[in-house]
Each structure stands twice: as C-alpha cells, then as structure tokens.
Amino acid sequence: MSTHTEVNEWLEERQGRFIGMADQIWSNPELALAEYKACSLQSDDLAADGFTITSNIGDLPTAFMAEWSSGKAGPVIGFLGEYDALPGLSQHNQDVQDPIAVDGPGHGCGHNLLGTAALAAASVMKAWLEHSGTSATVRYYGCPAEETCEGKVFMARAGAFDDLDMAITWHPGSTNTVWAGSSLAVNNIKFRFRGRTAHAAANPETGRSALDAVELMNVGVNYLREHVIDAARLHYVITNGGGAPNVVPDDCEVWYFIRSPERHQVEELTERVRNIARGAALMTETTMEENFVSGAYNMLSNTVISEKMMAILDELGPIEFTDEERAYGKTIADAFPREIRATMLAMENLPKELIEQGLNGEVWPIRDADKVLPGSTDVSDVSWIVPTSQITTTTWALGIPGHSWAVTATGAMSIGHKGMLHAAKAMAMTGADFVLDPDLLQRAKDEFAESTKGRPYQCPIPAHVQPRKP
Template sequence: MPRARSSTAGHPRFTKQCRARMHSAIVLSDHFAAPPPRPATSDECSSAVQWPRRRVAPARIERREKCMVKHQEVGDWLDERQQRFVNISDQIWGFAEVALAETKSCQLQAEDLEADGFRITRNVGGLPTAFVAEWGEGSPVIGFLGEYDALPDLSQKNQAAQEQLVAGGAGHGCGHNLLGTASLAAASALKAWLQETGRPGTVRYYGCPAEETGAGKVFMARAGAFDGLDAAITWHPGSSISAMRGSSLAIDHATFRFFGKTSHAAGAPELGRSALDAVELMNIGVNFLREHIIEAARIHYVITNGGGQPNVVPAEAEVWYYIRAPRRDLVDPITKRVLAIANAAAAMTETRVEVHDLYGIHNFLPNQTLATLAMGVLDELGPMEFTAEEEAFAREV
C-alpha cells in the first residue's frame, strides 16, 4: 500500500540502506562504463534499485548467439530421441543390478552405442561389466563417464509411496539408471554434432561398474582406459542443477576377517576363542580413535559375519570398513592406525586376522575451467521447466 511504503521509507535506517544501494549501483555503473541510474525518490526506496546493464562487446554477443543455436540444435536432437533414452533408463531401473553384477545394464548400453556406430571394447580392466565405447578420431578426446550399479535392499516401485518391487531386492537409490543413460545420451549427441559439422574429435563413453563400492574406475584406470583424454565429464542426480567446483573425500575400503576357535558357549566356553569378540574389540578401538583424527575424517563399518547362533563361540567373523578424509595423504595414516587396532584386537582374543579387499581411491580433482564453462552454459539454458504432473509427483514424494 502507498501509505505503508511512505512510512517505511521515512525510517532513518531504511533510508540509509537505500543510499547504500544507490552507491553500489553507481560504483558498478562506473566499473562497466555505463551511466548511473537516476536517484530514487522516497517512494521508490522500498523497492530494489535497478542494476545497470553490462555492455557486451558485439563479438561476444555474436559468439553467445552462435552458442545458443548449438544448444538449440543439440536440444532438438535429444528431444527427437527422448524415448530411446527413457527406455534405457527404465530398463536399468528394472534390472537393479548391484556392483560388479551389472550384466544386463552393461550389455544394454553397449549394444545401444554399438548400433549408433561406436566401437566397443568390453571387459576393460578385467571387469566383465566395464566397457568403453569410442567414435571418431583426432583431438579433442572427450570422455563421458556413466554408471549403472544399484544398491542392496532398496528395491522400489516406480511410484511416490515407498513399496518394494522385489522383497529384499536391490534398487537405484542414487539414480544411476539416470546417470549412465544421460551420459550415454550426451556422448551420442556430441557424436551426432561432430558428424553434422564435420569437425574432428573423438568421443568416448565409459561404462563404469561398481561405483557404489568404489572399485570400477580403479581397475579401469590401471588398465589405461582413461589415457589420452583431454577432458572427462560426469554428473550425478541431485536436488539442484550446477557445475561441481569442489572436491570429494578420498577413501580406503577394507574387510577384516577374524579366525578363532569354536566351542560350546555354555558347556566349554573356556576352550573357545571368539572371532566375534575380536570384531567387537576392533570396533571399540576404532570408536575411541575418532577423538584423535581430524574432524573432516569419516569412518563407517558394518559387521558382515557375526557368527551362526548364540550358543556357539564364533570361529569366524568379519567387519567391513570405509575410511575417508579430504585427501589421500590424510587417509593413509588413519588407515595405518585402524590396521594396528585390528592386529591388537586379534592379540587380545588370541585370534588371527586377515585383511581383504584393501584398496583406496583419491579425492575428486575438480577442473575449475571446465566447471566455469559448464556453469555458463547452464546459465544460458536457464532453469528446468516441470509439468504440473511432475510437480504434483514431487510434492507427493
């Protein structure tokens, strides 16, 4: 209401804020070599001061217009083939295959890209569900990373309410059915654009298994699958659309398998050497360790084998650990201390410990230049538009 606006503008602190806004606008105006806006009247002070427009060089405007034409062309190409990619995503959702068992998902993607003219290399790094699809020749060499593994015990019907599709089955809690399919679509679209324009370049799509356990890309990298890349692009479903500029946590994985001596827990407990006791003592030791590691570190574990039944002293028990920290050099000393705790737990219980599947992954190395470029494109494309049906579904979830 005008009356309310007038009384608010008369407040001394509010008037000062308006002047501060005007000063900021004038400073920006000088910086961009544009004339400052006219001073606001008291009735206008309650609304935001208009920021001056930045003057853009004609060459930059022309380049931006050309970029928008490219975006539109690629967008049209994807829209025309939308059902192809939706079908792939839906099938992978239904397969819901866990790490290193993504046989159908891997085959589906490889066959789709092979039909699109890509050269397929299977069993990359000795992993049956890893493959590389390549098209073109010369530079630049652009890689798109895709994933398609599901998580155990997350089976879910395609609906808002939580209800398992398969009792106790796996499901795509992280949306890897979308992740792999969208990366595949991007690789296919880039290939089509290079064909259309006659430009040189090589497009690669990486079918990466076992992301949820962190193993797949390690073996692929050891096999040299990523050699020769000029840029690697990936993404992950989330609640916002942006280019990732930050890093991730480096991680070590390990399973600790303890071996003791079985005995009847009531009749002759003194003859037994409990492997489960060793697991529990190890976990207690690690929990006390948390006080003496950096705040940004994370340690998680699950007991994967705790014995058969209570009246039998467990001869075998196992615990699975993840150890994380911001950088590789910060993870290593923590892992060393966890290993020492495991050996100490074995000594206290007169059991034996074996360490299996000990491997690590470095923290994510962001490409700031590429992230800035990607964010610029996202800004030009603008926000996503959702139908009323999609918004209703989101509210129901």
C-alpha cells in the same frame, strides 16, 4: 544453426531411445559388479550407433568403453556413465513408499539416469562431429560399482583414462547446478579374524573367539575417533558375527569404510586402524586377515570446465515442470520429517524457504567450490588423471535424502526423464565447446597440471588385489 541448437535438436529427436533405455535399466536394477543387463544394453546400443566397443576393462565384466573418432588430430573427450543400483531400495513409480520387491534393489541414486544421459551426450556429440566434419574422438565409459568406489578405480589402474584430454559427467539431484566441491577419499577394507571353536558353555576356555576380536577392534576404533581430525569418518558393519550363541565363533568379519578429505590422510588413518586390528588379534589369540576391497581419491574439480558448464546451464535455463509433477514431488518430500528436509537443504546451501516446494527446476550458481562433501565417489580418481567436472540436474524432490525410496520413485517417470535429458544436453554442448576451442581446453589442462603438481595419481588399490566377485 549454432552448435548448441544442433545438439539440442538432435537430442530431442532421439529422446525416445534414451528414455526407453533409462526405464529398462530402472526396471532391472542390478547391484555393483553385477550390472550385466545394463552393460549389455548400453554397449549393444552404442555398437549399433557406430561406436567401437572395448569390454572387460580392468578385468571387470560389466565395464566397457565405446569410442568413435572423426580424426586423430582432435582431442579425446570422455563421458562417464554408471548403472549400478542399491540394495533395499526397490520402489514402484508412485509417491508413497511401496517396494516392487521387499528388500529388493532399486535405483535409489538415479544411476539408470546417470549412465543413460552420459551415453546420450556421447551419441549426440558423435552426430555433431559427423555433421560438422570436426576432428575429435568421443568416448563413453560404462562404469560399474560406483556405489562401492570400485569400478573407475580398477579401470584407472588399467590405464583406461590415461589418454583422455578431459572427462565430463553428472549426477542426478534436486537442483540444476555445477558441483565444484571436493569429496572424502576412502579405503574400503574387510578385516577377517580366525580363532578356534568350542562349546560356549561346556569348554569355552579352549576356544578363541573371532567375534571377540571383531568387537575389540570396533571398541578400539571407537576410542580412536577422539584422536582424528573432525572431517574423518570411520564406519563399519559386522558382516559375519558367528552362527549361534552356544558356539565360540572361529571365523568372523567386520567391514570398514575409512574416509578423510585428502588421500594421504586416509592412508595414515588406515594404518592406525590396521594396528588396532592387529592388537585385537593379539589380545584374543586369533589371526587377522585383511581384504582390501577398494579405495578412492578425493574429488579434484576443474574450474575451467566447471565455469563453462555453468554458462551452458544458464543458457539452457530452468527445467519446466508441470503442476502435476510439482505436486507429485511435494507429496514425496512431505513423506520425510521436516527436520530432515531442512538438514538436506542446508547441506546443499539452499534457502530454507525451499522447504515449501516439491520440485525446483531453477538454475543455481556453482555449488560447494570450497567445500568437502561428506561422501565418496570413484569419479574422483578420474579427476586426478585428467581434467574433470560434473553437474547435477533436478531428477528428484527437494530436501529428500539420497539413497532412499523417494529417489527411486522419480527415476522412471517424467521428472527423472526431464532432468536426464537436460543433463545430456549440457554435457554434449560442453564437449563440443571444448573441441571447438583448443585454447579453452589448454586452460583446463594447465589448471590440472598446476593442481596436481608434485602429486601424481597413484591407484589406491594394491597391485595384487583383483576385483571381487559379486
């Protein structure tokens, strides 16, 4: 029996365990850095499976590593998992928008599936190593706070990935393919201004408005947009704008994401934004305090791993969805305006004719190899430490936006389950193939060394910054 056949059969035999885990995480959505139930569920499961658990990685209470080794001579293969939910995306398992809890959190990015599939891949790879007697070490990383680009960056700063030979992960999506593109590097910073309170009508001249400083900073940044590269992104929300209009606010805050295709560009752009914040404080006679929340690199996909994962997806073939599942997906897709769905298909380089479909289980060629996608992920930081690649599989309807109720709606039913198990099989098979072929693994390492030559990873989070409390 071939390795791939064994992996496939072992995963099918254990699917009830993994589906149950994914559904339990979906039913208990937890926001970034507060994923206590998910972390405990997964670490307890892998401990029972024979893995050694290391907790509190990077001083993150909801980060852990599970490791099992069959021999120190073999390579160390890491699977990256996530389990944080998103605010405001609570949704019942149905094809019309209907939150379980109004304004409550939900798995609108499918991370209940993401973490579980990566865990499943690690567990099944362990079973194969035991059965075959092959020497290797397999690890699963339970990573919190991907949505805020915090978890893996603090874990990286703690050296959690330094001794890996390669890392494998995936992301739920609307197609089966390898995502080989890059992403935007990012800095995540809060700027807090402090002034002097006063009665806004009786004696405003004695006040120094922290809100004025926030607004002047935002105006300055908006003028800056004309003088940055087209691919850069600057966005913000005012997290504290004062308490009442008749009080000159003395304590206000604005939260910025600063993005660009390369890490050095983000650093340069961040300094320009800082200067604007300093200027706003000077103009308003307030003080400015910077709270650096997190930062992340741009993605560095490994071609050798990507091509192997693509071959395995081709071998596995399409996901077979039932007519009922396809109808369910079509109803969800049709809930969104046609122009939004067309934009989403174009962004994914998919034929516009697919807009008439609800679900697509086919396998598509490697995607976005030369493209920078307009988003950020802390998987990118791992990709600058060890050779890394990731796939996507179909877990939600075609053309719908990520971070929406529609993603939550398929995360705990058969559509999401099928995509999750498909991803787990592909990742476990990939890990096994690289263990069995040292030359292939060396090629991945050689490519990584060439890609990072003269550009070693430097954690973007300053040494003095500690993880925030949720």
